[in-house]
Amino acid sequence: MVTVEPHERFSGIYWITLEDGIRRLATISFAPGIKVYGEITVNIGDKEYRVWNPYRSKLAASILKEVSLMPIKPGSKVLYLGASTGTTVSHVSDIVGDQGIVYAVEFAPRVARELIEKVVKYRSNVIPIYQDATQPHNYSALLDEVDIIYCDIAQPQQAKPLADNADLYLADGGSIMLAIKAMSIDVTKEPSETYKKEMKILEQRGFNIIDAIHLEPYDKDHAMITARYSRKSS
Numbered sequence: 001m002v003t004v005e006p007h008e009r010f011s012g013i014y015w016i017t018l019e020d021g022i023r024r025l026a027t028i029s030f031a032p033g034i035k036v037y038g039e040i041t042v043n044i045g046d047k048e049y050r051v052w053n054p055y056r057s058k059l060a061a062s063i064l065k066e067v068s069l070m071p072i073k074p075g076s077k078v079l080y081l082g083a084s085t086g087t088t089v090s091h092v093s094d095i096v097g098d099q100g101i102v103y104a105v106e107f108a109p110r111v112a113r114e115l116i117e118k119v120v121k122y123r124s125n126v127i128p129i130y131q132d133a134t135q136p137h138n139y140s141a142l143l144d145e146v147d148i149i150y151c152d153i154a155q156p157q158q159a160k161p162l163a164d165n166a167d168l169y170l171a172d173g174g175s176i177m178l179a180i181k182a183m184s185i186d187v188t189k190e191p192s193e194t195y196k197k198e199m200k201i202l203e204q205r206g207f208n209i210i211d212a213i214h215l216e217p218y219d220k221d222h223a224m225i226t227a228r229y230s231r232k233s234s
């Protein structure tokens, strides 16, 4: 029998147990009938649940690794840097629902086109921003203040562009989640050194680190940093 129950800590997220008896994360689809990345979907009552694959989404991996702060919830305004084709963006769109909004920044043309075709077309709460996240001034006309910035850009600089975006768009007391891919920053360094260096940049820019977790076995040499932003201390 298929069963579903709310996640014990995070609103808008569910545990779904399929016929195989395995419990998986899921979100309620904002766009029923539309799959984004071949995910399993299950109808229960009048809702369609989308199983959330932690091997495809670092946010799902973080939740399974028991991240202590996951600030994205129904109604949140999220600036998402590094949207790619929208795998994680689509689940964030499910969570924030019709009272929330996801500004999805992506600069690679082919990928941005796929994001629009697969996600933006069906989800009125996702606003695509086809821009370079390292130049946040360029999209100031397109968004207001946000509650949360989620950053997953896998580039040589990861904390700095996130902090630059926070200075312009993140509310005082807002939260961030930074997915760090160590090998994109420095292949010669131990990943833990790279994580520490990026966290130091965040601290110097006014963030209080809440949590830093490794994402193995879902992602090798990746960490998720969560932090709160204080404009006064930056």
Ligand SMILES: C[S@@+](CC[C@H](N)C(=O)[O-])C[C@H]1O[C@@H](n2cnc3c(N)ncnc32)[C@H](O)[C@@H]1O
Residues within 6 Å of the ligand: 056, 057, 058, 081, 082, 083, 084, 085, 086, 087, 088, 089, 105, 106, 107, 108, 111, 131, 132, 133, 134, 152, 153, 154, 155
């Ligand atoms: C690791 S993928 C993101 C995966 C996605 N977050 C998900 O979970 O579905 C990184 C993405 O960031 C984009 N990216 C990298 N640097 C960027 C920049 N400076 N501005 C905008 N997008 C960027 C890349 O084109 C790529 O699509």
